[in-house]
Amino acid sequence: MDCLYLSADHRGLGLGPLFVAALREEARTLGLSEIQWQTPVWNEGAIRFYDRLGAASKEKLRYFLPVGESP
Template identity: 40%
Template sequence: MYRARHLGAPRTRQGRRTSAVGRGAECGATEALAWLAFVTETAVDYARATLDFSTLDRTPFLHLDCFYVCKAWRSRAIGRRLWQLARDHAVQLRFRPRQWQTPDWNEAAIRFCRRLGATARAKQRFTPDLGAGPAAAS
């Protein structure tokens, strides 16, 4: 038996759910969302996303930050279904562009993304060495 659970919009101290749309769209702050797929009582897939804001596109978006399907459960449409749940959540929030990334060496993930109809966009990712450079020399 397959079921998915959405873990998002954390509760306030009073026990009420917070507004993901308000915080994401108003100030660009991120909020973590997660979807887990279970077969019986075993988690076999998960997706994690944040609500973010693109300055270049001038619009909020759902950034699919992590997406993983256990090897034994790949090619069974579980990943596609979980992706659809994340996509539906973005549509419900009216977050039109949805973005995610995968390392260039992960050919299986790249094929999966292309099967979903996604278009690759070239991008360079930089990570600064905080112990080097002009600030470190002074």
């Protein structure tokens, strides 16, 4: 999954858990063993939501390499 985002006026209505349940069912149908996604460490609301779902986090390093002009 690339990104899960609900606008503020749609949060707290139970849509997130419904979406994730449907996503899990689709993953099972496709024979997948897991769903992966990421969120920035500062996104505390998302982290609480994912924790409530029972999702486990894995530490990950993200690298960036500028491609500016060569010397």
